[in-house]
Amino acid sequence: MSDNLPFFIIFTDLDATLLNKSTYGWKEALPAINLSKRLSVPVIFASSKTRAEISLLGSRMSISDPFISENGGGIFFQDRSFPGIPEDAVFDNGLWKLSLGKPYSLITKTLHEIRDDLGISIKGFSEMNIEEISSLTGLDQESSRLAALREYDEPFVIEEKKHIEKDELIKAAEKRGLSISAGGRFYHLHGKNDKGRAMTVLMSLYRKINKNACSIALGDSPNDFPMLKIADYPVLIRSENDYSYLKGEIQSLTITGSSGPKAWNKAVLNILENSIFWKTDYKT
Numbered sequence: 001m002s003d004n005l006p007f008f009i010i011f012t013d014l015d016a017t018l019l020n021k022s023t024y025g026w027k028e029a030l031p032a033i034n035l036s037k038r039l040s041v042p043v044i045f046a047s048s049k050t051r052a053e054i055s056l057l058g059s060r061m062s063i064s065d066p067f068i069s070e071n072g073g074g075i076f077f078q079d080r081s082f083p084g085i086p087e088d089a090v091f092d093n094g095l096w097k098l099s100l101g102k103p104y105s106l107i108t109k110t111l112h113e114i115r116d117d118l119g120i121s122i123k124g125f126s127e128m129n130i131e132e133i134s135s136l137t138g139l140d141q142e143s144s145r146l147a148a149l150r151e152y153d154e155p156f157v158i159e160e161k162k163h164i165e166k167d168e169l170i171k172a173a174e175k176r177g178l179s180i181s182a183g184g185r186f187y188h189l190h191g192k193n194d195k196g197r198a199m200t201v202l203m204s205l206y207r208k209i210n211k212n213a214c215s216i217a218l219g220d221s222p223n224d225f226p227m228l229k230i231a232d233y234p235v236l237i238r239s240e241n242d243y244s245y246l247k248g249e250i251q252s253l254t255i256t257g258s259s260g261p262k263a264w265n266k267a268v269l270n271i272l273e274n275s276i277f278w279k280t281d282y283k284t
């Protein structure tokens with residue numbers, strides 16, 4: 001890589017961002033994924049998905065960079081991972097794991113307390129069988145089984161017909177030292193971790209290697225906003241919800257015209273190619 005090319009690190013949400021919302025495919029993003037690999041640009045998956053789900057995707061896409069699971073609950077590193085393993089990471093089942101979130105047993109126990117407290121019908125992943133998870137997510141049975149292997153974050157649905165103020169839920173979680181965020185399909189109860197905090201930890205490791213490390217972050221939902229707020233190149237992937245107000249908070253925000261992997265591809269190619277062509281005499 002030329003010295004003139006910024007040392008880019010890509011942080012990306014998966015569902016409805018790098019992956020198609022209904023098919024979970026990523027074919028349309030392959031040109032940008034391949035260019036990232038060619039330029040040794042790390043692609044960090046940052047998702048509400050579990051370690052088990054993200055590991056599988058990483059091996060299918062031949063991406064072995066560190067990744068962020070369960071809304072910033074955990075950061076996982078391969079044994080010889082670039083940018084190095086933090087000292088407080090522990091070796092767990094083949095990967096180095098840095099826990100930023102609270103244990104799952106505490107999260108599910110607290111969700112039950114909130115449900116009883118507010119008197120509303122809430123159903124979390126831990127109370128669903130694989131068929132239910134599969135029908136809510138559209139994942140096949142095997143993927144649903146991996147989605148149920150949770151460590152830091154409980155996705156849940158509100159079954160109640162009556163209107164629940166989101167603020168009420170958030171306050172109930174806050175009172176217990178936890179947080180609630182909204183993903184594309186589910187609410188999530190988790191510790192004070194978020195994707196942005198995990199991104200900050202990783203960026204400080206990358207900056208030890210290169211102080212000019214420069215972040216690109218892509219996401220479509222509010223649980224991605226903490227990453228977009230701190231990224232050098234924030235990209236909001238268009239979804240059916242209108243989050244254009246975010247442009248008022250993040251001046252450098254790009255909002256894509258299309259959605260999913262097609263939008264991901266275009267946005268990443270734009271950023272990488274512009275840097276290559278303007279800052280070096282790189283030829284394809």
Ligand SMILES: [Mg+2]
Pocket residue numbers: 013014015016017184219220221
């Ligand atoms: Mg998403």
